[in-house]
Amino acid sequence: MRLRYFAWLRERTGRAEETVELPGEVRTVADLVAWLTARGPEFAHAFENAAAVRAAVDRVHAAPDTPLDGVSEVAFFPPMTGG
Amino acid sequence: MGGAAPSPAIDVRVTDAPLDTDAASPAGDAGAAVVFTGICRSENGRLRGLELETYPEMARDEIVRIAAQAAARWPLTGVRVAHRHGRIGAGETIVVVEVSSRHREAAFDGARFLMDWLKTSAPFWKREILADGSRGEWIAASEADEEAARRWQPPDSG
Numbered sequence: 001m002r003l004r005y006f007a008w009l010r011e012r013t014g015r016a017e018e019t020v021e022l023p024g025e026v027r028t029v030a031d032l033v034a035w036l037t038a039r040g041p042e043f044a045h046a047f048e049n050a051a052a053v054r055a056a057v058d059r060v061h062a063a064p065d066t067p068l069d070g071v072s073e074v075a076f077f078p079p080m081t082g083g
Numbered sequence: 084m085g086g087a088a089p090s091p092a093i094d095v096r097v098t099d100a101p102l103d104t105d106a107a108s109p110a111g112d113a114g115a116a117v118v119f120t121g122i123c124r125s126e127n128g129r130l131r132g133l134e135l136e137t138y139p140e141m142a143r144d145e146i147v148r149i150a151a152q153a154a155a156r157w158p159l160t161g162v163r164v165a166h167r168h169g170r171i172g173a174g175e176t177i178v179v180v181e182v183s184s185r186h187r188e189a190a191f192d193g194a195r196f197l198m199d200w201l202k203t204s205a206p207f208w209k210r211e212i213l214a215d216g217s218r219g220e221w222i223a224a225s226e227a228d229e230e231a232a233r234r235w236q237p238p239d240s241g
Contacts, residue, residue: 082203
């Protein structure tokens with residue numbers, strides 16, 4: 001699965017994108033955040049405030065309980081400031 | 084009387100080039116066109132501009148989704164959005180939204196809806212460029228913008 005990081009999520013994790021193999025128990029966006037948080041201090045710091053992190057699954061806005069079956073890309077980012 | 088109206092023309096462009104700020108180019112049998120222009124502020128000289136990061140593979144599709152929602156909700160003849168990303172200087176245009184319809188009420192409401200949703204839902208993230216050219220802070224999303232988008236949703240019933 002391809003993961004993308006934007007704005008200060010990119011800065012804190014130290015990467016704009018990566019490809020990962022996920023264990024079977026990671027089934028939702030929330031599961032993925034928990035798995036990422038456990039990877040290291042830079043991830044824990046990136047995801048420490050859940051309210052400040054949003055996600056998109058295959059380029060569509062997602063919720064914590066959005067399932068990851070068959071998904072190819074998940075992006076993490078702060079609340080958007082478009083317009 | 085008459086058949087169904089033709090589908091509204093939806094024109095969405097995402098670019099890092101400067102935007103034209105032309106006069107309205109209304110679509111279809113329009114009697115009204117509302118054009119909104121979003122401009123990069125200098126914050127009274129504190130900023131040289133803004134840098135807008137984008138999720139390019141999502142940006143255009145998300146704006147098209149928002150435009151389609153507006154066209155489903157109001158009798159619009161056209162929706163045109165041009166959104167810029169990259170480095171934008173103070174005084175330059177960040178976004179142009181043009182909504183056309185037969186009558187003005189739908190055009191005003193549609194344009195407001197579009198802007199309220201673009202602010203919170205379109206994948207762009209703004210960062211300050213300070214007067215000396217150095218990078219400032221990431222701009223945080225505002226609660227006021229989140230509220231503005233929420234008010235377009237029907238109230239929860241029950």
